[in-house]
Amino acid sequence: MAEQTFLNEINKRKTFAIISHPDAGKTTITEKVLLFGKALQKAGTVKGRGSNQHAKSDWMEMEKERGISVTTSVMQFPYQDKLVNLLDTPGHEDFSEDTYRTLTAVDSCLMVIDAAKGVEDRTRKLMEVTRLRDTPIITFMNKLDRDIRDPMELLDEVETELNIACAPITWPIGCGKAFKGVFHIHRNEAILYQSGQGHTIQDARVIPGLDNPELDKAIGDELVEILREELELVVGASHEFDQNLFDKGELTPVFFGTALGNFGVDHMLDGLTQWSPSPMPRQTDERVVEATDEKFSGFVFKIQANMDPKHRDRIAFVRIVSGQYTQGMKLNHVRLGKSISISDAVTFMAGDRERAANAYAGDIIGLHNHGTIQIGDTFTQGEKLKFTGIPNFAPELFRRIRLKDPLKQKQLLKGLVQLSEEGAVQVFRPFINNDLIVGAVGVLQFDVVVQRLKSEYNVDAIYESINVATARWVSCKDGKKLDEFKRKAEANLALDGGENLSYIAPTMVNLSLAQERYPDIEFHQTREH
Numbered sequence: 001m002a003e004q005t006f007l008n009e010i011n012k013r014k015t016f017a018i019i020s021h022p023d024a025g026k027t028t029i030t031e032k033v034l035l036f037g038k039a040l041q042k043a044g045t046v047k048g049r050g051s052n053q054h055a056k057s058d059w060m061e062m063e064k065e066r067g068i069s070v071t072t073s074v075m076q077f078p079y080q081d082k083l084v085n086l087l088d089t090p091g092h093e094d095f096s097e098d099t100y101r102t103l104t105a106v107d108s109c110l111m112v113i114d115a116a117k118g119v120e121d122r123t124r125k126l127m128e129v130t131r132l133r134d135t136p137i138i139t140f141m142n143k144l145d146r147d148i149r150d151p152m153e154l155l156d157e158v159e160t161e162l163n164i165a166c167a168p169i170t171w172p173i174g175c176g177k178a179f180k181g182v183f184h185i186h187r188n189e190a191i192l193y194q195s196g197q198g199h200t201i202q203d204a205r206v207i208p209g210l211d212n213p214e215l216d217k218a219i220g221d222e223l224v225e226i227l228r229e230e231l232e233l234v235v236g237a238s239h240e241f242d243q244n245l246f247d248k249g250e251l252t253p254v255f256f257g258t259a260l261g262n263f264g265v266d267h268m269l270d271g272l273t274q275w276s277p278s279p280m281p282r283q284t285d286e287r288v289v290e291a292t293d294e295k296f297s298g299f300v301f302k303i304q305a306n307m308d309p310k311h312r313d314r315i316a317f318v319r320i321v322s323g324q325y326t327q328g329m330k331l332n333h334v335r336l337g338k339s340i341s342i343s344d345a346v347t348f349m350a351g352d353r354e355r356a357a358n359a360y361a362g363d364i365i366g367l368h369n370h371g372t373i374q375i376g377d378t379f380t381q382g383e384k385l386k387f388t389g390i391p392n393f394a395p396e397l398f399r400r401i402r403l404k405d406p407l408k409q410k411q412l413l414k415g416l417v418q419l420s421e422e423g424a425v426q427v428f429r430p431f432i433n434n435d436l437i438v439g440a441v442g443v444l445q446f447d448v449v450v451q452r453l454k455s456e457y458n459v460d461a462i463y464e465s466i467n468v469a470t471a472r473w474v475s476c477k478d479g480k481k482l483d484e485f486k487r488k489a490e491a492n493l494a495l496d497g498g499e500n501l502s503y504i505a506p507t508m509v510n511l512s513l514a515q516e517r518y519p520d521i522e523f524h525q526t527r528e529h
C-alpha cells in the first residue's frame with residue numbers, strides 16, 4: 001500500500017518550463033496557468049508595468065522596475081488529478097545560462113509562439129538546448145485575438161526551422177476581430193471564444209461535431225466553410241499525435257489560443273498533464289537513476305540569494321530525481337562527503353514559501369544555503385553519485401569592480417562570491433593584484449550585480465573597463481606540470497568565486513598562444529560543477 005502511494009505520488013508529477021521569445025506571452029500564460037491551478041484568485045496585470053500587481057513569479061526589485069523576469073522561480077499547483085511544477089525561466093537573453101540550467105531540471109517544455117510573428121530567434125536557441133536531452137515539447141500558438149499568420153504556414157515554419165513534426169490538436173476558427181474559438185480535433189467539438197473574459201475561467205460554449213448545423217449558426221457560413229476545408233486539408237497533410245515520437249522530442253502537439261483572453265490555455269494544460277512524462281531518469285557518473293528508486297537523490301540547478309527580503313538567506317534549488325523528501329531526513333552532500341540533517345526545506349506553492357513536509361521525485365525543494373552548496377551539487381541518501389550535465393559557461397564580458405567606500409572591501413567580496421554562486425556572473429581574483437574582476441555572459445548582469453550589492457549587501461560599487469577578452473577554467477592531470485604552469489603564467493591566473501583556477505586572457509590571440517605553449521594544460525569553456 002505504501003509502495004503504491006509512493007508510485008502514485010511520483011507518477012502524478014509533471015515538471016515543465018516555458019520557452020519562448022521575449023514578448024510572445026510567457027508571463028501572461030504563466031498567470032493563466034496559475035489561475036487554472038487555483039494558485040491565483042484573479043489574474044493580475046502582466047508584470048505590473050506601472051501597477052503593483054505583479055505576476056507571482058516576478059520577485060525582485062529589478063524585475064519590478066524593468067518589467068523583466070530575472071529569477072527562476074518554481075510554482076507548484078494541482079491540475080485535475082496531477083500535480084504540476086512550473087519552473088519559470090528568465091526571459092532576457094543575458095540570463096540564458098540560468099535558463100539552460102533550469103531546462104536540465106524539467107521533464108517537458110511548453111513552447112509559446114507569437115502567432116503573428118512565427119518562430120523567433122530565442123525560441124530557436126532554446127529549442128537547441130532542449131535537444132541536448134530530447135525534452136518533449138508542447139506548442140501554444142498565442143495571440144489569436146490578433147491578426148495572425150496563416151496557421152498552416154506557421155506549422156510548416158515550426159517543422160522546417162525547428163526540425164520537429166507538428167500534430168495540431170486544436171485548430172483556430174478565424175483570428176483577430178473575427179476570432180471565434182477553436183475546433184478541438186481530438187474531442188471533435190468546437191469551443192467558442194468570448195472576448196473580455198481573460199481574467200477568469202470561462203464557461204465556454206461547446207458544440208459537438210464538425211457538421212453540426214449549430215456550428216453554422218454560431219460562427220457564420222463563411223467561417224464554417226473555411227474551417228471545414230482547412231480541417232480536411234490539415235487532417236490529411238499533418239501528423240497525428242504519437243506518444244512515442246512526442247516522448248523522444250520528435251513531434252509536438254500544437255494548440256491555438258490567446259493567453260491574454262485566457263482561451264485555449266486549458267486545452268494545452270489538458271494535453272500537457274495527459275501526455276508529458278512523469279519524472280524522468282537522470283544520468284550520473286555511476287549509473288542512471290530512475291525516479292522510482294526508493295532512495296532520495298537530487299541535484300542543485302540554481303542558487304538564489306535573498307529571494308525574499310523577509311528571509312535574508314540563500315536558497316539552493318534542488319530537483320528531486322528519485323525517492324522522497326521527508327522533514328528531518330539526513331542527506332549526504334556528496335561533494336563534501338558530509339551528512340546533513342534537512343529540517344526545513346521549502347517548497348514553492350505558487351511562489352509562496354512553505355515548509356515542505358513531503359516532496360517527491362519531480363518536485364523542487366529549496367535548501368537553506370550557508371555558503372556550502374554550489375550549483376551542480378548532488379544530494380543522496382548515502383550513495384556516492386554525481387549528476388552530470390549541469391554546465392557553467394565561461395563569461396565573455398569583463399569589468400573591474402571598485403568600491404566607492406574602500407572600507408567595505410570584505411562586504412564586497414562576500415557579496416560577489418555569493419552572487420557568483422548563483423551562477424549568473426563569475427568573480428575572478430587575480431594572483432598578482434587585488435583587483436576584483438566580474439565576468440558575465442550578458443551585459444545586463446553587470447547592472448543586476450551593482451543593484452543587488454547595494455540593496456542586499458549595502459555596498460556602493462562602480463565598474464571600470466578592463467582589458468580582458470575571455471576566461472577559461474584550467475586543469476591538468478599532472479600536478480608537477482600544473483605547478484610549473486602556475487609559476488610561469490602567474491600574471492594571467494586568478495581564482496573564481498569557488499576557488500577554481502582560471503586563466504584570464506587579455507586577447508584571444510594570447511589565449512591561443514597559451515594553449516600552444518602549455519599543451520598539457522586543459523582550458524575549459526564550461527565548468528561542470
Ligand code: GDP
Nearest residue numbers: 022023024025026027028046143258259260261
Ligand atoms: P513575455 O515577455 O513572453 O513574458 O510576454 P508577456 O506575457 O509579457 O506578453 C507580452 C505582451 O503581449 C504583453 O503586452 C501582453 O499583454 C501581450 N499578450 C500576451 N498574450 C497575448 C494575447 O493572447 N493576445 C494579445 N493581443 N496580446 C497578448
